[in-house]
Amino acid sequence: MGPHLVQLAQADFPVFAPGSVWLVGAGPGGPGLLTLLAFHALGQADVIVHDALVSPEILALAPAHVERIHAGKRGGRPSPKQADITIQLIELARQGKRVLRLKGGDPFMFGRGGEEAGELARSGIAFRIVPGISSGLGGLAYAGLPVTHRDTNHAVLFLTGHDETGTVPSAVDWPAIARAAPVIVMFMAVKHLPLIARRLLDAGREPDEAVTIVAHAARPSQTVIETTLVEAPRLVDLPTPAIVVLGAVARHRHNLDWYVEEVRRHVFG
Structure with missing residues (x-):
């Protein structure tokens, strides 16, 4: 064990007590984006x-x-019911048992951790709640997309692309959403992207506004697709999981897209 791991093992972390549950965010995907407390929990858990x-x-x-118990919920595929997952915990x-509930991204960012x-x-x-790096923040950074930038936006809005029934959220006030922020970051929106795009266009967003789709964020398989709001509904077979970003922050990618080069160097030497 190296000196840094020894220091980590000796750190004054909270006790993961038997009979308790830790709801932990695993970040966008890359192991390096785990928090130290999440890493500690992985070493202490019974399940x-x-x-x-x-x-x-x-x-x-x-x-x-x-x-390890798989409790994944993926759209269009057989998935455990939320109530059954909670009962199991x-x-x-x-x-x-010391139960580690490990969730992608952050438990409280569209992750049903609050429920x-x-x-x-x-x-x-x-x-205990252990926050994680959300794909809507850290994942986008791996695509060279700052969610805020002084030259483009001072506000950002986070939106889920479907509700508990799997359809576009019916309670969303689309005209208000369209006006609320220059940049909209959409989770789980690929399946319903044509309808979401139509509602945003009807609510007044510009047809040529940039849309950036980041799939498998912070993984070697990361894929970034750039289009416009009016063209987005024509895209087919988009990879998932993905984050959809609407707004002018896309123009910063030509300077900030650092991760592609890093992956290329790692894979091809």
């Missing part, structure tokens, strides 16, 4: 209940004997 978006490289950081904690924590609280289960 990991993880989302589909948690990368194999991150799961591999936990000791081999730690039980409670049952595992009541068995005296799971609420049920844990109502059931008398001790829990």
